[in-house]
Amino acid sequence: QASLLKNDETKALTPASLQKELNNLLKFNPDIAEAHYLSYLNSLRVQDVFSSTHSLLHYFDRLILTGAESKSNGDEGYGRSLRYAALNLAALHCRFGHYQQAELALQEAIRIAQESNDHVCLQHCLSWLYILEQKIFDSCVLLEHSVNKSLHFGLP
Secondary structure (H helix, E strand, O other): OOOHHOOHHHHOOHHHHHHHHHHHHHHHHOOOOHHHHHHHHHHHHHOOOOHHHHHHHHHHHHHHHHOOHHHHHHHOHHHHHHHHHHHHHHHHHHHHHEEEEEEHHHHHHHHHHHHHHHHHHHHHHHHHHHHHHHHHHOHHHHHHHHHHHHHOOOOO
């Protein structure tokens, strides 16, 4: 269903039926991180800010609780999940026009990424900072800096 939502939404279940299936699944096992992520995607589809925020936060909570993140990334541990959770939360708020909340979440993602020396996350943050600044101001400086840093790190 996540792949269908990403590639061809018309082939996916309707938002109501997908949420009903997810609720049934989560009723029996609330710790399935992927089900929370799919619920997040489904909530975005219907522009439900409260449900999408709730599901996104539960996704990262479950990801950290299960330890799946730390097993797949060596010594990175929970920090990677936390900084990407903050980054995704910033993107979510920006999408719904909550620019002040987006800026606060982005500042948190930047702080955690700087502490972890995660240049890739910092570049994603810089890109979102540019998008956020474009919503508030009209600036080309951040874009030029972001492109130069992305080229330096070999990022698209």
